[in-house]
Amino acid sequence: MGDVILTMKGIHKSFPGVHALKGVNLEIRKGEVLALMGENGAGKSTLMKVLTGIYKRDEGEIIYEGKVTEFQNPREAQDAGIAIVHQEINMMGQLTVAQNIFIGREFMNGKLIDDKKMNEEAAKLFERLNINIDPAEIMDNLTVGRQQMCEIAKAISREVKVIVFDEPTAALTETEIEELFKIIRDLRSKQLGIVYISHRMDEIKQITDRVTVMRDGEYVGTLITEECTKDDIINMMVGRTIFEDPKAQSNVAKDAPVVLEVKNLCSGKMVKNVSFELHKGEILGMAGLMGAGRTETARALFGADPIDSGEVYVNGKKVEIHSPQDAVKAGIGYLSEDRKRFGLVLDKSISDNTCLATLEKFTKGIFIDKKKCDEVSADYVGKLKTKTPGIETAAMSLSGGNQQKVVIAKWLTRDCDILIFDEPTRGIDVGAKSEIYQLMNDLVKQGKSIIMISSEMTEVLRMSDRVLVMCEGRKTGEIPIEEATQEKIMHAATLRE
Amino acid sequence: MANKEKKEVKGKGNAFTNNPIVKSIGTQKLIAVLALVVLYLVFGLINNAFWSSATLINIFEASYYIGLMAIGVTFAITSDGIDLSIGTVMMCSALISGSLITKHNCPVWLGLIICILIGAIFGAMNGLMVSYMKLPPFIATLGTMMLSKGLGSVFTKAQSVTWPQAGTENGWFRSIFKINVDGVIIPTGFILLMVIAVVASILLNKTRPGRYIVSLGSNYEATRLSGVNVAKYRTLAYIISGTLSGLAGLAYAAIYSTILPGGGGGMELDAIAGVVIGGTSMSGGYGTISGTLLGVFIMSVLKTGLPFIGLQTHYQQIATGIVLVLAVFMDVWNRNKKKRV
Numbered sequence: 001m002g003d004v005i006l007t008m009k010g011i012h013k014s015f016p017g018v019h020a021l022k023g024v025n026l027e028i029r030k031g032e033v034l035a036l037m038g039e040n041g042a043g044k045s046t047l048m049k050v051l052t053g054i055y056k057r058d059e060g061e062i063i064y065e066g067k068v069t070e071f072q073n074p075r076e077a078q079d080a081g082i083a084i085v086h087q088e089i090n091m092m093g094q095l096t097v098a099q100n101i102f103i104g105r106e107f108m109n110g111k112l113i114d115d116k117k118m119n120e121e122a123a124k125l126f127e128r129l130n131i132n133i134d135p136a137e138i139m140d141n142l143t144v145g146r147q148q149m150c151e152i153a154k155a156i157s158r159e160v161k162v163i164v165f166d167e168p169t170a171a172l173t174e175t176e177i178e179e180l181f182k183i184i185r186d187l188r189s190k191q192l193g194i195v196y197i198s199h200r201m202d203e204i205k206q207i208t209d210r211v212t213v214m215r216d217g218e219y220v221g222t223l224i225t226e227e228c229t230k231d232d233i234i235n236m237m238v239g240r241t242i243f244e245d246p247k248a249q250s251n252v253a254k255d256a257p258v259v260l261e262v263k264n265l266c267s268g269k270m271v272k273n274v275s276f277e278l279h280k281g282e283i284l285g286m287a288g289l290m291g292a293g294r295t296e297t298a299r300a301l302f303g304a305d306p307i308d309s310g311e312v313y314v315n316g317k318k319v320e321i322h323s324p325q326d327a328v329k330a331g332i333g334y335l336s337e338d339r340k341r342f343g344l345v346l347d348k349s350i351s352d353n354t355c356l357a358t359l360e361k362f363t364k365g366i367f368i369d370k371k372k373c374d375e376v377s378a379d380y381v382g383k384l385k386t387k388t389p390g391i392e393t394a395a396m397s398l399s400g401g402n403q404q405k406v407v408i409a410k411w412l413t414r415d416c417d418i419l420i421f422d423e424p425t426r427g428i429d430v431g432a433k434s435e436i437y438q439l440m441n442d443l444v445k446q447g448k449s450i451i452m453i454s455s456e457m458t459e460v461l462r463m464s465d466r467v468l469v470m471c472e473g474r475k476t477g478e479i480p481i482e483e484a485t486q487e488k489i490m491h492a493a494t495l496r497e
Numbered sequence: 498m499a500n501k502e503k504k505e506v507k508g509k510g511n512a513f514t515n516n517p518i519v520k521s522i523g524t525q526k527l528i529a530v531l532a533l534v535v536l537y538l539v540f541g542l543i544n545n546a547f548w549s550s551a552t553l554i555n556i557f558e559a560s561y562y563i564g565l566m567a568i569g570v571t572f573a574i575t576s577d578g579i580d581l582s583i584g585t586v587m588m589c590s591a592l593i594s595g596s597l598i599t600k601h602n603c604p605v606w607l608g609l610i611i612c613i614l615i616g617a618i619f620g621a622m623n624g625l626m627v628s629y630m631k632l633p634p635f636i637a638t639l640g641t642m643m644l645s646k647g648l649g650s651v652f653t654k655a656q657s658v659t660w661p662q663a664g665t666e667n668g669w670f671r672s673i674f675k676i677n678v679d680g681v682i683i684p685t686g687f688i689l690l691m692v693i694a695v696v697a698s699i700l701l702n703k704t705r706p707g708r709y710i711v712s713l714g715s716n717y718e719a720t721r722l723s724g725v726n727v728a729k730y731r732t733l734a735y736i737i738s739g740t741l742s743g744l745a746g747l748a749y750a751a752i753y754s755t756i757l758p759g760g761g762g763g764m765e766l767d768a769i770a771g772v773v774i775g776g777t778s779m780s781g782g783y784g785t786i787s788g789t790l791l792g793v794f795i796m797s798v799l800k801t802g803l804p805f806i807g808l809q810t811h812y813q814q815i816a817t818g819i820v821l822v823l824a825v826f827m828d829v830w831n832r833n834k835k836k837r838v
Contacts, residue, residue, distance in 0.1 A: 324721055324723070356723045367704060
């Protein structure tokens with residue numbers, strides 16, 4: 001293990017309403033792979049954005065090669081030799097590999113772009129990485145794994161000393177992962193400092209030298225990978241004190257009937273053989289890390305994405321779900337994680353949005369019964385305590401919590417018995433949060449059943465009667481609330497095949 | 498592009514945009530009304546002959562076919578689409594049904610129905626391509642535009658068709674659009690246009706299909722995830738567009754008599770210009786039938802009025818272009834200003 005090349009000390013960063021980083025330390029050494037771990041929202045990405053100049057820190061120091069530095073923008077960080085390979089691929093699909101790698105700094109031959117020279121230079125990079133990609137190939141023709149290699153080639157095409165991999169294996173196959181690890185080891189032997197962000201425990205054990213753990217924006221500690229176990233890391237990741245008491249026991253009656261049964265549901269690459277039951281009056285928490293396939297499961301169940309195979313039973317009766325209409329008919333409502341894109345017609349009024357899913361209830365003959373629509377909307381504004389000047393206010397001018405209430409009202413007019421809440425409190429402030437919780441509790445008391453997808457551990461433990469855990473499209477755990485702990489959930493959430 | 502956000506911006510904007518009348522009508526539409534009045538006054542002041550009933554009839558008659566197409570395409574545009582085929586579908590319908598009546602002994606009443614039906618079929622075709630085959634509306638309707646243009650010519654073997662004249666046995670259909678009582682012309686077409694506009698406006702604003710078309714034009718995914726059969730209602734928008742194009746074919750035949758094969762190209766853009774001048778949003782989610790009519794009438798007044806002040810019809814295109822850009826610019830400018838406040 002070599003000398004320290006970069007140190008981050010006591011980094012603070014706040015956004016309006018959120019203290020995202022609270023004095024985080026990080027030490028990157030030459031010729032070493034450092035794992036950066038933490039739950040969703042622990043602050044890993046924010047920290048890396050501070051490092052690479054995308055965000056400016058509020059407090060703290062960055063010491064790079066012995067000097068205190070501050071990067072004003074990503075370009076400065078790149079010029080200084082700090083590169084990041086993002087999780088999502090940022091490539092122009094219709095350009096060639098070489099054109100992508102050298103975008104913004106093309107080799108020129110007088111006033112014309114010298115594509116030949118760029119292809120040669122790109123070929124040299126791939127040689128260095130020991131991979132075989134044709135620089136003249138169109139980017140779209142490559143597999144995701146190969147595209148990722150191009151991202152790496154792009155990163156090392158500059159003089160680079162520190163390289164950050166942000167969940168690089170999320171979309172890769174086993175062989176591609178092997179290929180990637182070979183490259184990473186190779187870069188390590190060339191004395192680069194490497195930061196590796198991943199949720200996959202076995203990869204961490206396989207490729208990294210040290211592990212730094214973050215939790216809720218704070219630095220927890222650093223371990224030597226060889227000397228620690230998976231459980232050590234998990235304990236550090238989840239070892240927070242929970243201020244809100246988790247639910248002590250399930251509120252569901254022992255003999256509560258099963259309202260929804262899902263058998264071997266498969267949809268696309270992200271939902272593999274998922275089976276579960278939902279009881280009347282139950283809140284079923286769905287936990288897991290980013291990309292575990294929870295939203296995909298919900299979308300398939302709701303008919304928003306096609307179901308490849310599997311069976312769905314509502315109240316014991318088999319239902320065929322091919323579209324959201326089918327799901328709605330079966331009494332299933334879905335509150336999307338992305339309210340603005342999928343939940344609301346933003347430029348329309350509260351009244352319009354409330355009645356959108358149930359217009360047939362609000363028609364007199366062929367005409368829309370605007371008066372009835374307004375009455376019902378106003379009624380829900382009162383019941384749900386939606387803060388708004390009036391029902392004619394456009395949905396876009398409401399706060400996140402109040403927008404969520406409009407979406408809830410929309411599904412309540414439908415009288416759905418099964419409601420899927422996907423990240424119900426994302427982007428919602430604390431006060432509105434407990435109102436949404438109260439609402440969900442009221443709903444199950446009235447006999448509705450809820451599936452709640454949540455990435456917040458405290459929310460899962462506080463609200464659920466039972467916790468279902470997913471990892472990479474499979475169900476990896478089903479834990480009664482009485483036995484659920486953060487450790488157990490996290491353990492199941494990182495259970496790879 | 499239209500006054501999407503207008504109604505909710507309270508306490509902002511200037512005295513003009515805060516005026517309750519302006520608010521209820523919408524800035525762009527109000528400007529359109531003013532433009533229409535000013536144009537009518539200016540043309541008349543320069544040449545008093547413009548203020549005659551005969552000229553008014555001319556203005557009306559120039560509006561029927563464009564107006565019907567424009568009302569139809571308002572639905573397609575509001576659904577966040579476009580229908581480029583309306584012009585050629587109009588001509589194709591008039592050509593085929595006209596040929597059936599004059600050369601194949603088809604009863605007039607049946608010919609009229611066929612004319613509208615042809616439009617509806619082309620509209621359904623557009624709708625299916627857009628909603629179920631997932632083709633971009635621009636491409637799908639561009640294809641239909643070319644197809645309908647060729648099909649009409651093929652049917653009549655590239656011959657033009659002259660519909661039966663008024664006063665002849667089969668000329669009664671013209672009274673749908675124009676009745677001549679001892680030299681006094683009753684513009685029945687104007688009445689028909691108004692009736693259709695009112696029906697269309699109610700359909701768009703007060704019924705479920707209309708609400709769904711607006712809603713899916715504003716946010717397709719959110720509407721789909723609300724359990725609405727979006728494909729069906731999107732198809733409906735194109736069927737309305739096509740059907741009214743078929744009806745526009747009748748209007749064209751009644752006013753201009755002779756239908757040339759392969760015609761109609763370019764007329765769709767006049768109709769779309771009318772829709773845009775009237776304030777309907779090209780990005781979907783907001784449409785206004787009354788605005789569309791205003792836009793169409795502005796163009797008709799220009800077309801009819803410019804010769805009265807000594808300018809040839811080509812100036813009409815220049816003037817329409819300027820009005821189009823100005824109308825939309827004023828709306829965009831007004832909204833940007835509000836955002837800044």
